[in-house]
Amino acid sequence: MKRRNFIRKAAGTLALVASAVAAVSYLRQFLPRRAGEQRRIAIGDPKRFPVDTYTFLEGHNLYVYRDHEGIRAVSAVCTHLGCILEKSTEGFTCPCHGSCYNEQGEVLSGPAPADLSWYEVNRAADGQLVIDPGRTVDPDDKYVIS
Ligand code: FES
Incomplete structure (x- = not known):
């Protein structure tokens, strides 16, 4: 064969x-996610979150709330059309179309059709706290927090 x-x-x-590869990557977005496919989010030491404060997790679209007893995580994605x-x-307000939620994530005024999701927080084997958006x-x- 010639060069x-x-x-x-x-x-x-x-x-x-x-x-x-590009075609498979593009088409994959149209397939439903399987349960457990979402990645767990390591958030480290709970002490990095101020008490009685909702802290926005940049890049994960979540708020983490810590009180004197423990720590919780709520979705920061509006249930209407997905604005942050x-x-x-x-509580929370949507800058896109004005939906309002209370601090429990319950809809106070629409057009949001559903309450916000809260996600499981646990301690991983390495000692870090992790949020599981699949649960x-x-x-x-x-x-x-003990
Ligand atoms: S996306 Fe939030 S109210 Fe429309």
């Missing part, structure tokens, strides 16, 4: 493989 033919075939093969909620004095819990459930 020019080899380079042409190698380039064609690489382009084909790159196209296939802002903390307000009465919803009751708003009053918290990881009790």
